[in-house]
Amino acid sequence: MNYLYYPGCSLKGTGKAYEESLLAVFDTINVLLEELEDWNCCGATAYMSISELKAFALSARNFALAERQNRDTGTARLLVPCAACYLGLNKAQRYLNEYPELFSTVKEALDEADLILSGPISIRHPLDVIYSDIGLKTIKDNVVRPLQGLKFACYYGCQIVRPYADFDDQFKPYTMDRIVQAVGAEAVDWPLKTRCCGGSLTGTIKDVGLRLSYILISEAKKRGCDMIATACPLCQFNLECYQKEMRKLYRHELDIPIVYFTQIIGMALGIDPHKLGLHRLFMSPLTAFQMRATSGGVHVRN
Amino acid sequence: MEEWRGWRKISYESELDHLFVNEIASIPGGDKLFTCIQCGTCSGMCPLSPYMDYTPRQIIAMIRAGLRWEVLSCYTTWLCASCYSCTVECPKEIKLTDIMYAVKRMAIKQGVYPKKFPIPILANEFFKSVEDSGRSSEGRLILKLFLKTNPLKLFRQTGLGLSLFLKGRFSLKKETIQRKNELRSVIKALETEHMVKSREELGLLKETTI
Ligand code: SF4
Ligand code: SF4
Ligand code: SF4
Ligand code: SF4
Numbered sequence: 121m122n123y124l125y126y127p128g129c130s131l132k133g134t135g136k137a138y139e140e141s142l143l144a145v146f147d148t149i150n151v152l153l154e155e156l157e158d159w160n161c162c163g164a165t166a167y168m169s170i171s172e173l174k175a176f177a178l179s180a181r182n183f184a185l186a187e188r189q190n191r192d193t194g195t196a197r198l199l200v201p202c203a204a205c206y207l208g209l210n211k212a213q214r215y216l217n218e219y220p221e222l223f224s225t226v227k228e229a230l231d232e233a234d235l236i237l238s239g240p241i242s243i244r245h246p247l248d249v250i251y252s253d254i255g256l257k258t259i260k261d262n263v264v265r266p267l268q269g270l271k272f273a274c275y276y277g278c279q280i281v282r283p284y285a286d287f288d289d290q291f292k293p294y295t296m297d298r299i300v301q302a303v304g305a306e307a308v309d310w311p312l313k314t315r316c317c318g319g320s321l322t323g324t325i326k327d328v329g330l331r332l333s334y335i336l337i338s339e340a341k342k343r344g345c346d347m348i349a350t351a352c353p354l355c356q357f358n359l360e361c362y363q364k365e366m367r368k369l370y371r372h373e374l375d376i377p378i379v380y381f382t383q384i385i386g387m388a389l390g391i392d393p394h395k396l397g398l399h400r401l402f403m404s405p406l407t408a409f410q411m412r413a414t415s416g417g418v419h420v421r422n
Numbered sequence: 423m424e425e426w427r428g429w430r431k432i433s434y435e436s437e438l439d440h441l442f443v444n445e446i447a448s449i450p451g452g453d454k455l456f457t458c459i460q461c462g463t464c465s466g467m468c469p470l471s472p473y474m475d476y477t478p479r480q481i482i483a484m485i486r487a488g489l490r491w492e493v494l495s496c497y498t499t500w501l502c503a504s505c506y507s508c509t510v511e512c513p514k515e516i517k518l519t520d521i522m523y524a525v526k527r528m529a530i531k532q533g534v535y536p537k538k539f540p541i542p543i544l545a546n547e548f549f550k551s552v553e554d555s556g557r558s559s560e561g562r563l564i565l566k567l568f569l570k571t572n573p574l575k576l577f578r579q580t581g582l583g584l585s586l587f588l589k590g591r592f593s594l595k596k597e598t599i600q601r602k603n604e605l606r607s608v609i610k611a612l613e614t615e616h617m618v619k620s621r622e623e624l625g626l627l628k629e630t631t632i
Contacts, residue, residue, distance in 0.1 A: 129558045129560060133561065133591060133592065134560060134586065136590060136591055158599050158600050158601055159599070160557060160599050160605055161552045161556060161557050161558050163552065168504075168523050169541075169542070169545040170530065170546065171549070172449070172523065172524075172527070174553075177608055177609065181604075207506075215450055218451075222450060225612070228611065231611075232608060232610070233604040233605070233607040233608050278505035278506060278507065279504075279505070279506065282506040282507070283506045283510045283519075290510055316470075319504065321470075321501070321503055323544070324541045325540075328470065328473050328501065332469060361582060361585075361586070399589070400590055400591055
């Protein structure tokens with residue numbers, strides 16, 4: 121199995137730990153990832169507010185690059201971990217497909233740069249790839265340190281399963297829950313898996329953004345979770361980085377580590393925590409991992 | 423006793439702008455908005471509606487009625503976090519999130535938003551940085567946003583910035599792609615007259631930067 125990897129801007133910055141843990145996990149289970157050569161921003165969200173057409177064209181350049189770089193016989197497979205990029209690229213592909221005039225306009229523009237846009241490519245989120253392609257069995261077989269006793273709230277955020285994804289249930293997603301269970305931990309059932317965390321509102325209309333993130337954290341805490349598992353760099357950022365402010369604002373002890381689901385898999389596979397970017401989190405989940413995990417000790421290098 | 427709340431605000435028939443709805447409906451798939459049954463599912467699903475001045479359902483009704491100014495100047499579209507809850511639940515498959523984006527684009531184009539309001543500024547800075555270098559540089563974006571909106575906030579925020587920096591998650595380095603010219607010719611091609619015409623037919627408005 122071969123995947124082209126589209127990091128997106130966040131995974132090179134605030135979401136670095138997501139990239140590190142993702143690469144480490146794929147490396148351990150021997151699935152090859154090749155970074156998309158000279159990828160550009162997918163043009164999601166903020167770009168959409170200025171020019172829809174250019175946003176689609178930005179995505180289309182990435183598709184053309186993927187087709188060019190694809191060495192497999194079948195359709196190019198693009199692995200996209202950031203929820204915003206995943207949605208943006210998916211949306212662009214949908215619209216190019218559904219609206220022929222849009223397609224020809226964008227195609228014509230790409231021609232100017234000798235970029236060829238032909239067939240569709242397959243845009244995949246790591247949750248999808250791990251659940252559907254790699255399979256829970258492979259993950260289970262590779263677990264050396266089962267995470268028994270740990271309780272996670274799996275938070276999918278809004279833009280992974282909504283509105284274009286078809287690998288999970290839009291209303292009650294389960295793939296992350298199953299993955300967490302496959303490594304021996306518990307996933308609580310909670311109704312807020314896809315409730316919006318506020319997105320960039322935490323930085324723009326702060327009162328509202330913080331409130332939305334706060335609701336998620338307090339509900340997860342209420343259910344006795346040790347950590348919240350995320351699959352998007354912005355969700356992770358919102359839930360983790362504003363805890364101090366929320367504590368002040370809502371007078372509520374909120375401390376709870378917010379990890380990427382790839383870090384959870386990595387810990388269970390026995391990967392060095394440093395390689396998983398655990399040291400980049402504000403609140404280290406290491407103690408929680410150590411206290412609860414049954415067999416084997418975690419080597420701390422923080 | 424009820425307190426006197428001033429004059430009730432009335433929109434007169436003569437003030438309605440019937441072209442407005444067609445402009446919005448011209449985005450891809452936008453004509454579905456004519457089928458809205460005002461059921462309110464979108465408002466019920468929207469996690470932001472308690473904070474909005476008009477709920478998503480009201481926005482659709484107002485667009486159809488032709489209340490151009492009221493729609494362009496409200497806070498609803500700025501509060502929309504593009505979470506797509508409304509879009510997936512609407513029984514008439516109306517693409518509400520796309521409509522919110524269309525209203526945002528129009529408001530930005532016409533400059534209808536409070537001064538120093540962070541959202542259009544963020545959108546614009548993001549746009550410029552990507553148009554220029556093909557990628558966005560998170561750190562620079564945040565810095566510019568604070569300088570253009572409220573410089574004092576920057577100092578309050580530096581605590582967070584510093585912590586992120588220490589964790590290796592924040593940098594002011596400029597991110598860029600290698601073949602900028604390639605991207606530029608794509609973007610330029612979209613700006614030629616012929617293209618602008620076909621894009622107007624597509625209902626994709628021309629952008630303006632602040
Ligand atoms: S949408 Fe994706 S590629 Fe674009 S800035 Fe955000 S993370 Fe980066
Ligand atoms: S939950 Fe928040 S950060 Fe995650 S995709 Fe939705 S808006 Fe974006
Ligand atoms: S859910 Fe759809 S049909 Fe119902 S009010 Fe909203 S837009 Fe109209
Ligand atoms: S996409 Fe916008 S309007 Fe629709 S539910 Fe989400 S926040 Fe509300």
